Amino acid sequence: MSYWPLASIALVVLGFALRWNAVVVVVGAGVVSGLLAGLSLPDILALIGETFAGNRALLLFVLTLPAIGVLERSGLREHAQAWIRGMRGLTLSRLLVAYLALRQLSSMVGLTHVAGHAQTVRPLLAPMSEAAAEKTLGALTKKETQEIRALAAATDNIGLFFGEDVFVAIGAVLLIQAFYAEQEIVLEPLSIAIWAAPTALAAFVIHGLRIALVERRMRARRGPKKVDDAAS
Amino acid sequence: MLRLEHVYWALALFLFGAAWLSFREKRLATSAFWAVLASLTASAQPVLDAQAAGVHWPGELAGAGVVALALLAPNMARGAPGERPKREREAERLGHWLFFPALLVPGITVLVALLGDRMVGSWHLFGGASITLVGLGVASLVSLAAAMRITRAPARAPLTEGGRLLDTIGWAALLPMLLATLGGVFSRTGVGDAVASLTSAAIPEDSRAACVLAYGLGMVVFTCIMGNAFAAFPVMTLGIGLPLLVVRHHADPAIVGALGMLTGYCGTLMTPMAANFNIVPAVLLELDDPHGVIRAQLPTALALMAVNLALMAWLAFP
Numbered sequence: 001m002s003y004w005p006l007a008s009i010a011l012v013v014l015g016f017a018l019r020w021n022a023v024v025v026v027v028g029a030g031v032v033s034g035l036l037a038g039l040s041l042p043d044i045l046a047l048i049g050e051t052f053a054g055n056r057a058l059l060l061f062v063l064t065l066p067a068i069g070v071l072e073r074s075g076l077r078e079h080a081q082a083w084i085r086g087m088r089g090l091t092l093s094r095l096l097v098a099y100l101a102l103r104q105l106s107s108m109v110g111l112t113h114v115a116g117h118a119q120t121v122r123p124l125l126a127p128m129s130e131a132a133a134e135k136t137l138g139a140l141t142k143k144e145t146q147e148i149r150a151l152a153a154a155t156d157n158i159g160l161f162f163g164e165d166v167f168v169a170i171g172a173v174l175l176i177q178a179f180y181a182e183q184e185i186v187l188e189p190l191s192i193a194i195w196a197a198p199t200a201l202a203a204f205v206i207h208g209l210r211i212a213l214v215e216r217r218m219r220a221r222r223g224p225k226k227v228d229d230a231a232s
Numbered sequence: 233m234l235r236l237e238h239v240y241w242a243l244a245l246f247l248f249g250a251a252w253l254s255f256r257e258k259r260l261a262t263s264a265f266w267a268v269l270a271s272l273t274a275s276a277q278p279v280l281d282a283q284a285a286g287v288h289w290p291g292e293l294a295g296a297g298v299v300a301l302a303l304l305a306p307n308m309a310r311g312a313p314g315e316r317p318k319r320e321r322e323a324e325r326l327g328h329w330l331f332f333p334a335l336l337v338p339g340i341t342v343l344v345a346l347l348g349d350r351m352v353g354s355w356h357l358f359g360g361a362s363i364t365l366v367g368l369g370v371a372s373l374v375s376l377a378a379a380m381r382i383t384r385a386p387a388r389a390p391l392t393e394g395g396r397l398l399d400t401i402g403w404a405a406l407l408p409m410l411l412a413t414l415g416g417v418f419s420r421t422g423v424g425d426a427v428a429s430l431t432s433a434a435i436p437e438d439s440r441a442a443c444v445l446a447y448g449l450g451m452v453v454f455t456c457i458m459g460n461a462f463a464a465f466p467v468m469t470l471g472i473g474l475p476l477l478v479v480r481h482h483a484d485p486a487i488v489g490a491l492g493m494l495t496g497y498c499g500t501l502m503t504p505m506a507a508n509f510n511i512v513p514a515v516l517l518e519l520d521d522p523h524g525v526i527r528a529q530l531p532t533a534l535a536l537m538a539v540n541l542a543l544m545a546w547l548a549f550p
Contacts, residue, residue, distance in 0.1 A: 002422060002426070003426050003430075005418070005421050005422045005423040005426055006423065006426050006427070008418070008421075008423060009418075009423065009427075009467065012414075012458060012463065013457050013458065016457075016458055016459055016460075016463075016505060017505070021302075021305050021306040021403070022403075022404075022407055023301065023302050023305035023306075023403045023406060023407070023410060024302045024303075024305060024306060026302075026407070026410045026411060026413075026414050026463075027298060027299060027301070027302035027410065028302070029414060030413065030414050030417040031299070033414075033417055033418060033421045033423060034417065034421055036421070037420075037421035037422055039421070042288075042292050043288075044295070045291070045292040045293075045294075045295030045296055045299070046283075046288040046289075046291035046292045046295055047291075047295070047416075047417055047420060048294075048295040048298050048299075048413060048417060049279060049290075049291040049292060049293065049294030049295030049296070049297065049298060050279060050280065050283045050288075050291040050294065050295075051412075051413045051416035051417060052272065052276075052294060052295070052298050052409065052410075052413045053272070053275075053276035053277075053279040053280050053283075053291070053294055054276075054280060054416070055409050055412040055413050055416070056240065056272075056273055056276045056409065057365050058408045058409035058412055059243065059269075059273065059405070059406070059409055060239070060243065060365055060368055060369065061368075061405075062243060062246065062247070062398060062405060063239070063242060063243050063246065063368070063369060063372040063373075064337055064368075064372045064375070065246075065394040065397045065398055066246065066372075066376050066390035066391065066393065066394030067333055067334070067337065067372060067375040067376040067378075067379045067390070067394075068334065068394075068397060069389070069390065069392075069393025069394040069395075069396060069397045070376065070379040070380060070383055070385050070389050070390055070393050070394075071330055071333060071334055071379050071383065072393065072397075073383070073385060073389060073393050074326060074330060074382075074383040074385065075326070075330065076330045076331075076334065079324075079326070079327070079328075079330050079331075108338075109335065109337075109338035109339075110337055110338045110341075111334055111338075117509075117512060117513040117516055118516060121513060121516070121517070122513075122516045122517060126517055146519050146520060146521070146524060147524075147528070149517040149518075149519060149524075150514070150517070150519055150521075150524040150525050150527065150528040151528045152517075153513035153514070153516075153517060153525045153528070154501075154525055154528035154529040154532070156513075157501060157509050157510075157513075157525070157529065158501070158529065158532055161497045161500065161501070162494070162497065162536070165490065165493065165494055165497075167338060171408055171462075172461075172462070172493050173490075174365075174408075175408055175411070175412050175462055175465065175493075176465070176486075176489035176490065176493060178412050179412060179415055179465065179466055179469060179489070180485055180489065182415070182416045182419065183419070183470075183474060185478075185485050187485065187486050187489075188345075188363075188364065189345070189364045189365075190342075190345050190346075190364060191486045192486045192489055192490050193490070194490075195486060195487045195490035195491060195547070196490045196491075196493075196494060198543055198547075199491065199494045199536065199539065199540055199543065202536060202539045202543075203532070203536055206532055206535045206536060206539070207532045210531060210532055
């Protein structure tokens with residue numbers, strides 16, 4: 001058993017840590033791993049080329065871009081934002097839990113680029129969360145404001161991560177399928193995606209509870225009287 | 233018969249279009265990147281056929297193409313943002329109809345996947361392996377047609393708008409595919425074996441629970457180091473998931489794969505290495521603490537990790 005090929009993992013770790021271009025790091029690690037295993041350069045190129053060709057299914061998501069681009073040109077994102085903005089009577093936890101559900105559901109059907117930190121969290125979700133919290137809690141300290149913003153960003157990430165794995169035809173599920181196909185285990189994408197559903201539900205419950213707890217803790221810090229003032 | 237090959241031709245066509253667009257804007261490295269990628273996409277089937285026949289020069293050429301992609305990637309440039317049409321008014325006119333074509337993509341994909349290989353008369357509607365992927369291809373094109381009809385966008389819009397989105401994503405679009413390739417290369421050059429022998433030396437292989445724990449924690453730690461669960465997945469699954477859980481303890485590979493990846497996602501929530509998810513938003517939201525987002529995510533990530541490990545131990549074994 002030779003442990004030299006492990007050096008190529010070290011190269012990946014180093015490259016990512018030093019923020020080199022990820023494409024360079026990954027292709028470089030492939031070449032180095034081949035060299036360390038004693039392959040000739042043409043053999044390494046053939047191995048990389050043929051494996052790459054076998055994994056091309058991972059690029060298929062690009063084919064959805066023209067349709068989404070045309071819709072964004074006509075204001076898909078603006079419409080989604082206006083729709084959320086129009087919902088009345090929101091508290092901090094209701095807003096964030098609703099966003100969490102929406103983000104999970106939209107990633108589940110493959111719409112991962114509808115929202116994001118730049119598109120929705122900074123311009124929309126973070127200011128709305130602050131406003132919703134002020135409505136029920138009164139003025140916020142700077143620390144609370146920062147905590148709420150960070151929670152909004154966290155909610156976007158968690159909604160995205162634990163929704164997209166349920167969609168059959170993008171990213172993670174196809175990577176799992178392609179990986180097993182390389183090992184001669186043939187699986188249909190749907191049979192993989194279905195097992196992400198329990199975790200998606202758990203993520204919603206756990207993070208939803210945490211959001212509610214954050215709001216309750218902020219309310220408790222103010223004492224019962226102030227809440228009544230704010231409500232009246 | 234509609235085969236996966238036809239879907240890839242459409243994809244190559246779009247990538248060539250994107251290459252042409254950036255060529256016109258004099259972004260030559262970007263243009264070359266998309267052109268090389270389009271050629272690789274279009275020529276993948278001949279490469280695989282040749283490989284099956286024992287001929288390797290097409291594969292060597294494709295490998296050189298991948299290396300060329302790596303050399304071009306750091307020099308890619310984004311295009312100037314185009315003029316913004318009056319989106320709000322458009323959006324008001326179209327209302328919820330805008331969601332319809334977007335929802336067609338998952339809808340049709342799942343429909344084709346569920347219907348499978350049906351015959352119309354003596355004619356196969358969808359053929360070959362990976363019916364879901366054929367479905368995704370068909371769904372993308374149908375959705376585009378619906379979007380064009382509803383928005384009445386000019387005929388050049390699919391290329392310019394799709395190209396603009398592709399530009400925004402840039403070389404990151406290639407990352408999942410490259411990491412999967414790296415996993416394949418690792419497995420053939422003995423990296424997986426080395427990790428496997430190291431871990432099997434460290435854990436009691438006979439204990440099912442110990443194997444689940446080692447695989448799950450390995451996914452989290454490796455994802456934290458690499459900042460990407462996709463990069464950790466091939467290494468850990470090759471090293472622990474496949475030989476110990478699937479082969480030795482007869483776990484279901486689909487369940488091990490899905491839950492293993494999701495356990496890795498818990499690691500993504502914990503690491504500054506996943507900069508686009510954890511560091512960039514802290515900057516965007518003007519937080520004093522650059523790790524504020526990670527701090528907000530940590531309790532959810534740890535709880536979910538425990539849930540995933542429990543689910544794997546419970547569901548994966550017969």
